[in-house]
Amino acid sequence: MYRLFGWWYRWQACKMAATLCADSEAVALVPRLWSATVFFEKYMINGADGTVEEFGPKEPADLKCIAEQSIS
Numbered sequence: 001m002y003r004l005f006g007w008w009y010r011w012q013a014c015k016m017a018a019t020l021c022a023d024s025e026a027v028a029l030v031p032r033l034w035s036a037t038v039f040f041e042k043y044m045i046n047g048a049d050g051t052v053e054e055f056g057p058k059e060p061a062d063l064k065c066i067a068e069q070s071i072s
Contacts (some may be wrong), residue, residue: 013041 017036021029043051 007043009041010037012044013037013039016040 016036017033017040021033029047032065
């Protein structure tokens with residue numbers, strides 16, 4: 001299905017991203033615009049549940065606490 005309508009998804013995602021970033025300065029616009037385009041495209045293709053899987057919160061990483069060594 002994406003092969004048939006892929007151009008349409010990308011076009012619509014670009015329009016949504018451009019609307020989102022309309023008030024931003026041009027220098028910082030390109031990375032933000034591309035990120036928003038990818039997000040909107042994934043949202044239109046996969047829906048909310050699929051988007052949460054890819055962009056949503058992840059499980060926290062297991063961290064180890066290392067005791068501080070005193071300097072004498």
